Amino acid sequence: MTSQSYWCTITDPLIRGAGICRENISDESFSNIVKYLFKTIDSQTETTSEQSESDIETLQIDSGLNEQDFTVALKTLAYLVKRSLKFMLKPSNLQADLRTRLELDKTKSNIFVKHWIQATKIILDTLELSNDGRSEESSTSNQLEDVSWKVRAQLSSEPRQKDKLALGQLELKTTKKIINLELNSSELVDFYNQLERIQSELDVLRSKT
Incomplete structure (x- = not known):
């Protein structure tokens, strides 16, 4: 079998x-x-x-x-x-x-x-790293304030391919900076799955508190 x-x-x-x-x-x-x-x-x-x-x-x-x-x-x-x-x-x-x-x-x-x-759980540990030895004032939590997104198309970078690639553009605005991500369909699915994994681990940790 x-x-x-x-x-x-x-x-x-x-x-x-x-x-x-x-x-x-x-x-x-x-x-x-x-x-x-x-x-x-x-x-x-x-x-x-x-x-x-x-x-x-x-x-x-x-x-x-x-x-x-x-x-x-x-x-x-x-x-x-x-x-x-x-x-x-x-x-x-x-x-x-x-x-x-x-x-x-x-x-x-x-x-x-x-x-x-x-x-x-290294994923959570990485997300929780905030100060790297900096002062207490500069190590305040970096909170997500807003998320915006749009979809655009661009020509493939391959010389022999003229197909258009659909790309998702995410803008994550936090209390400290703006993070821009540009992801194709496969990368977007991986990103979504990773967020689900983080959520699952957070749920497990929360249930133990």
């Missing part, structure tokens, strides 16, 4: 790996593995191969799995972690796919989504 989900391809090996995670790994061990993968995959920090091997060996021992089953489970989760970091996903959609398409139980699905949110 092979089917394409929005952010990952569902295959029989993937289902098998998810089944091992569901049936043979405790929630605590599952959480430790997922946390480790989110921390180390695409990480900019240098980790020696000896340290990585030691960490993975510890995770295997804690999981109680034999080497073959652990390798299948680890590859499955590594694939899911990598794919989840490449797409703008809603937490609810990610959780639904983990439960319905991969048949993970509710607890493990929640654990995966929790670590995913923690790994991707």
Whole structure:
């Protein structure tokens, strides 16, 4: 069986790996593995191969799995972690796919989504950077005051193409400056998805306060 989900391809090996995670790994061990993968995959920090091997060996021992089953489970989760970091996903959609398409139980699905949110909260952290060591007066919040937009067309920059490109122009007026964005259709969709992701993360954080 092979089917394409929005952010990952569902295959029989993937289902098998998810089944091992569901049936043979405790929630605590599952959480430790997922946390480790989110921390180390695409990480900019240098980790020696000896340290990585030691960490993975510890995770295997804690999981109680034999080497073959652990390798299948680890590859499955590594694939899911990598794919989840490449797409703008809603937490609810990610959780639904983990439960319905991969048949993970509710607890493990929640654990995966929790670590995913923690790994991707860099978006919120970046938005919250305001002063960079400046004075208290200059670090006041930069609030959005108004948004305006228009659509225009321009000729393609490619010499052999005379098609017109539709561009959306956004003007974001804040208390400190005016930000102008010019986006094509694909970029506008990506921008919209990113805003939805930020809203979802804000909703999660708000529910915890």
